[in-house]
Amino acid sequence: MLRSDSVRSDGICLVSLSGNSDHQNALYSMFKALRGRCKVATVGAENPTSSNACHTADNHYVACPDRPGIAKGTFDFAAIENVVKAIKSTGCGIVYFESVHLWNCFILMRLGKDYVRVTTLHDVVPHDGSKSVLLCQKLQCRLSDYVVIKSAEFANDARRLYNLPSDQLLTLGVWRDWPTCDFRVGDGSFLFFGRMRKYKGLSTMKRIIDSCPHVHFTVMGAPDKESKPFLDDLQGLPNTVVVGREVNDCEMRNAFQNASWVLLPYESASQSGVIIDAYKYGKPVVAFDVGAVSSQVKDGVTGFLVPAGDISAFVDAVEKAASMDEAAYAAFSHAAYEFGSERYSAEELCEDFARQLNIMLADKGGFDGAI
Numbered sequence: 001m002l003r004s005d006s007v008r009s010d011g012i013c014l015v016s017l018s019g020n021s022d023h024q025n026a027l028y029s030m031f032k033a034l035r036g037r038c039k040v041a042t043v044g045a046e047n048p049t050s051s052n053a054c055h056t057a058d059n060h061y062v063a064c065p066d067r068p069g070i071a072k073g074t075f076d077f078a079a080i081e082n083v084v085k086a087i088k089s090t091g092c093g094i095v096y097f098e099s100v101h102l103w104n105c106f107i108l109m110r111l112g113k114d115y116v117r118v119t120t121l122h123d124v125v126p127h128d129g130s131k132s133v134l135l136c137q138k139l140q141c142r143l144s145d146y147v148v149i150k151s152a153e154f155a156n157d158a159r160r161l162y163n164l165p166s167d168q169l170l171t172l173g174v175w176r177d178w179p180t181c182d183f184r185v186g187d188g189s190f191l192f193f194g195r196m197r198k199y200k201g202l203s204t205m206k207r208i209i210d211s212c213p214h215v216h217f218t219v220m221g222a223p224d225k226e227s228k229p230f231l232d233d234l235q236g237l238p239n240t241v242v243v244g245r246e247v248n249d250c251e252m253r254n255a256f257q258n259a260s261w262v263l264l265p266y267e268s269a270s271q272s273g274v275i276i277d278a279y280k281y282g283k284p285v286v287a288f289d290v291g292a293v294s295s296q297v298k299d300g301v302t303g304f305l306v307p308a309g310d311i312s313a314f315v316d317a318v319e320k321a322a323s324m325d326e327a328a329y330a331a332f333s334h335a336a337y338e339f340g341s342e343r344y345s346a347e348e349l350c351e352d353f354a355r356q357l358n359i360m361l362a363d364k365g366g367f368d369g370a371i
Helices: 021-034 077-089 102-114 131-142 152-162 202-211 228-234 249-258 273-280 311-322 326-344 346-360
Strands: 012-016 040-045 059-062 094-097 116-121 146-149 169-171 190-193 217-220 240-243 261-264 285-289 303-307
Touching: 012 021, 021 040, 021 346, 040 077, 059 077, 077 102, 094 102, 102 116, 102 131, 116 131, 131 152, 146 152, 152 169, 190 249, 190 273, 190 311, 202 228, 202 311, 217 249, 228 240, 249 273, 261 273, 261 311, 273 285, 273 326, 285 311, 303 311, 326 346
Parallel strands: 012 040, 012 094, 040 059, 094 116, 116 146, 146 169, 190 217, 190 261, 217 240, 261 285, 285 303
Antiparallel strands: none
């Protein structure tokens, strides 16, 4: 359990108002990992899209606008107050925000210093350069006692952009639930999955597909306005299936299980949740070496890491993967799953999660050893 003279009471409340399935998966997988080890509760967006959402007396669901930015209901302060009441009703002293949301800023102000307030930054530098997202993140950090980033590689950026002292900044990896894997070989296709954004290399994807006419590709995810023309260019290609919309957890699971490899021709990245999802299903990856991706891919073991922007080398890696024999592929597949399990399983990371909380509360009691 948590104990602290200056914290309202023991326990941690995990909060995510995001409709993003990955953020919800992180919320509920850590809840499951911590439950029984310490007092833990969640406050999440109603109608969760993640299949691992929990429905116990300790899981609270609230109506909230979609993130990020300003939307209908953003300034519905009565609804915001309902979220504050839900958090307070858990009786927890630490409030851990798993994702960024404009409402979090209002909630942090309402909670005040009676609580230990922790903000997570998944993307220290917003991928699309959005000034509004950066402003929201800056405000949320300013109102928090601690800030968690997902890769130490971005610690200097975090200190610079958010004016954070070193003792306020912590690093904690990305986590997911980690099911058993049947190591399905797949149909030999290559999957490009996720929210379709220009920085993910949609224009590059067209050149890769054109250079590999005998390889089958699946492109799946909802485009924004900027990326839709690039996605439209992929429609009708004889070796490519395009699913240009949001998909549910069942469709996502089937897509990963049916594919043999996962592609990440990203122009920029912090860490990638898609790599983690690939590893969950025993799928190796081909990725450009950008951001913190190099820390997620063991080149020649869990996939192939290609010098950033080198499209010719990326095509060569795809060709090499496509021609791989069954035994070699099995080695990659098992290595991807095991590496992911060690690095990204919520059950494995809950110990590190507890250690980070101890750092936060070192001068206030910390964990009493229940984890």
